[in-house]
Every structure is written in structure tokens, then in C-alpha cells.
Amino acid sequence: MSIQQHISLKSHTTFGIEAYTSFWTEAVSEHDFNAALEFRQKHSLDLMILGGGSNILLTQDYAGLIIQNKLRGIQSETFSSKEVLVEVSAGENWHAFVQHCIANDWGGLENLSLIPGSVGASPMQNIGAYGCEIKDTFYSLRAMDIQDGSIHEFNAQQCKFGYRESIFKHEAKGRYIILSAKFKLSSKDHQIKTSYGAISQELEKMGIHNPSIRDVSNAVIAIRKSKLPDPAVIGNAGSFFKNPVVENSIVEKIRSTNPHVVSYPAGENHSKLAAGWLIEAAGWKGFRRGDAGVHALQALVLVNYGNATGKEIWQLSQDVVDDVAIKFGVELEREVNIV
Ligand SMILES: Cc1cc2nc3c(=O)[nH]c(=O)nc-3n(C[C@H](O)[C@H](O)[C@H](O)COP(=O)(O)OP(=O)(O)OC[C@H]3O[C@@H](n4cnc5c(N)ncnc54)[C@H](O)[C@@H]3O)c2cc1C
Numbered sequence: 001m002s003i004q005q006h007i008s009l010k011s012h013t014t015f016g017i018e019a020y021t022s023f024w025t026e027a028v029s030e031h032d033f034n035a036a037l038e039f040r041q042k043h044s045l046d047l048m049i050l051g052g053g054s055n056i057l058l059t060q061d062y063a064g065l066i067i068q069n070k071l072r073g074i075q076s077e078t079f080s081s082k083e084v085l086v087e088v089s090a091g092e093n094w095h096a097f098v099q100h101c102i103a104n105d106w107g108g109l110e111n112l113s114l115i116p117g118s119v120g121a122s123p124m125q126n127i128g129a130y131g132c133e134i135k136d137t138f139y140s141l142r143a144m145d146i147q148d149g150s151i152h153e154f155n156a157q158q159c160k161f162g163y164r165e166s167i168f169k170h171e172a173k174g175r176y177i178i179l180s181a182k183f184k185l186s187s188k189d190h191q192i193k194t195s196y197g198a199i200s201q202e203l204e205k206m207g208i209h210n211p212s213i214r215d216v217s218n219a220v221i222a223i224r225k226s227k228l229p230d231p232a233v234i235g236n237a238g239s240f241f242k243n244p245v246v247e248n249s250i251v252e253k254i255r256s257t258n259p260h261v262v263s264y265p266a267g268e269n270h271s272k273l274a275a276g277w278l279i280e281a282a283g284w285k286g287f288r289r290g291d292a293g294v295h296a297l298q299a300l301v302l303v304n305y306g307n308a309t310g311k312e313i314w315q316l317s318q319d320v321v322d323d324v325a326i327k328f329g330v331e332l333e334r335e336v337n338i339v
Contacts, residue, residue, distance in 0.1 A: 012053045015237055019310060025067055025068070047174070051090070054117040056237065069090050073089040074087070091120060098110065105187065106187060108186055123159055126163070131199075141181040163245070163272075194216060202223050234305065235306075238335075261281075275332055279299040
């Protein structure tokens with residue numbers, strides 16, 4: 001393990017924002033993490049673990065140590081006659097892992113195809129898409145306590161998963177390095193989920209009536225490619241805001257003047273509003289200020305057209321939050337981690 005100083009982070013986050021970290025290292029083994037923690041302790045440094053940088057907005061230089069997680073490896077064991085337990089190291093690429101599962105005919109993660117980033121970050125916000133979240137198949141994870149290097153196991157309940165939420169964004173924030181995660185996947189009789197979004201229409205378009213997990217993955221990939229901006233072409237971190245859950249009375253108030261408001265039931269007396277709809281209805285879709293913008297096709301995604309600073313993107317997000325609050329009485333919450 002070698003520690004480098006004053007490293008540019010521009011290519012290390014999908015927003016492509018220029019910012020520097022004081023110290024940088026890459027960990028390919030648990031031993032590397034231990035050594036990096038020792039260095040951090042000796043120099044009393046702040047610490048950040050980085051995966052693929054696809055859910056981070058850097059608003060300033062980082063005056064601490066960043067460890068990029070590069071732990072690799074996938075192992076499986078039979079769980080039952082119909083299920084397999086798959087343990088995957090945190091530095092594996094999420095989408096490559098999903099494809100590995102499909103190639104082995106392990107079902108359960110196919111709806112989560114093409115989500116960028118690392119496996120280690122997936123429990124942080126209980127990643128989800130197209131009617132699935134990792135909590136549906138998650139079994140447990142191993143994590144290192146940054147205070148003393150001790151290893152702990154968390155089951156799904158202990159992770160306190162919610163909508164884009166987990167214990168690692170709240171009471172355990174900044175405390176653990178996620179080393180690996182285990183998923184319980186089907187090895188036969190797969191539960192195919194095609195009811196969400198445009199999956200069934202996409203399958204129909206592909207001429208498929210009895211879809212396999214591979215077909216569902218291909219449909220999800222096709223939909224995502226047509227809808228979401230590719231960070232390799234234009235800097236972004238996917239959905240910038242969470243879909244707000246509000247009381248039904250608020251939805252009804254909005255509906256009285258906006259009959260087309262998009263909402264879904266979300267528990268007793270509550271609904272989930274589509275944040276993208278609110279932002280678009282407030283008039284922000286396609287807005288651009290300098291190199292910071294709201295994507296022209298997907299209002300939920302803020303973009304860096306080239307040389308936006310993190311502060312400019314953050315200010316734009318704040319202007320959107322304030323305006324949506326004034327126009328609809330709804331407080332948007334950021335999904336992206338602000339550093
Ligand atoms: C185009 C695009 C589409 C997206 N679509 C979706 C989507 O459909 N659904 C969805 O849920 N998300 C989506 N995202 C967001 C993002 O892909 C996920 O949040 C992903 O899990 C982030 O992984 P990462 O490795 O890039 O995390 P990073 O951005 O590197 O890190 C995110 C956070 O997790 C922490 N972290 C990372 N790894 C570890 C670790 N091993 N241990 C402890 N802490 C860690 C970091 O410190 C940071 O706070 C999208 C992003 C983009 C750019």
C-alpha cells in the first residue's frame with residue numbers, strides 16, 4: 001500500500017468535478033485497509049472510502065485521506081435446493097457482479113442491472129431500481145470498524161434499510177468500511193419482476209413473452225440507456241434528489257391545480273411524489289447556468305457540462321429545493337452524498 005499526496009479527484013467521481021484530496025491510497029486487501037487506518041490515526045486525518053464515485057458531489061478539496069476500495073472476489077455456496085448464497089467483495093463493480101449472477105443463472109438482481117458503482121456502496125443507500133432494492137435479496141455484510149480495525153457482521157435487519165437509506169447513512173455514518181456483501185439468490189424457479197416501469201413494454205418490443213432473468217436484465221439495460229445520461233459523456237450522479245414521501249393532503253392540494261401530478265401510495269395516509277415531476281413542473285427541466293444544469297430529458301438528474309464546480313452544482317440544487325418548496329410546499333432531499 002502506498003500513500004500519495006495531492007491527488008486530483010476529477011476522474012474518480014462521475015460528476016467529473018475538479019477537486020483534490022490531501023492523501024490517497026488504494027486498498028486491494030484487508031491488510032491494506034489496516035495499514036491505511038494506522039496512517040490515518042498517526043496523522044489524525046479525516047477518512048473517506050470511495051468506490052466508483054457515482055453518488056458523490058465534491059464541493060471542496062478533501063483535507064484528509066481517501067481510500068479507494070479495490071477488494072475483489074466472488075464466492076458462492078448452496079443455501080437450499082432453490083437458493084444460493086453469493087458473497088462478493090466490496091470493490092467489485094456492481095453491474096459486472098449482476099452480469100456474473102445472470103451468467104450463473106442466479107436470479108434476484110437482474111432489475112438492478114447497469115447501476116454504476118461498487119458493490120461496497122450498494123448497502124449504503126439500499127440501491128434500487130425498477131421495482132427492486134438490494135434489501136430484497138441482501139443476506140449480510142462484513143465491515144471493518146475504522147476506530148480499531150475490528151470486523152463486524154450486519155444482517156439485513158441490523159442494516160436498517162429503507163428507501164435509499166441504511167444505518168450507514170445515520171448512526172453508523174463514517175464508522176465502517178464495508179468489505180463484502182452476501183446475497184441470497186434463486187438458483188431455480190426465478191421470480192421474474194416485470195410490472196414496474198416500462199419493462200413489460202420493452203420485453204414486448206423485443207418479442208419476448210416468457211422472459212428469463214437475462215431478458216429482464218437486457219430490457220432494463222435498454223430502458224436505462226435510453227433514459228439516463230451516460231456519465232462518460234456528461235458528468236452526473238444519477239438521481240440527485242429522493243422522491244419525497246408526503247401526507248396525502250399535500251398531494252391533493254397539488255392535484256387541485258395540477259391534475260397530472262405523479263404519485264404512488266406509500267403507507268397509511270402517505271404518498272410518494274415523483275421528484276422529477278415536481279422539478280419539471282416548477283420549470284427547471286433543461287435549465288443551465290454556466291456548466292451546471294438540470295438535464296433536458298430527465299429533470300431528476302443534475303449535470304456538469306464540463307467545468308462546473310461542486311459549489312455551482314450544489315447552489316443549483318439548493319435553488320431547485322427552494323423553488324419546489326415555494327411552488328408545491330414539498331421539501332426535496334438530496335440523494336447524492338455532498339462532501
Ligand atoms: C447514471 C447513474 C445512474 C444511477 N442510477 C441509480 C439507481 O437506479 N439506483 C440507485 O440506487 N442509485 C443509482 N445511482 C447512484 C449510484 O450508482 C449508487 O449509489 C452506487 O451504489 C454508488 O456506488 P459507488 O461505488 O460509486 O459509491 P461512491 O459514490 O464511491 O460512494 C457513495 C457513498 O458510499 C460510501 N462508500 C462507498 N464505498 C464504501 C465502502 N466500501 N464502505 C463504506 N462506505 C462506502 C462513500 O464514502 C460515499 O459516502 C446512479 C448513478 C449514476 C451516475
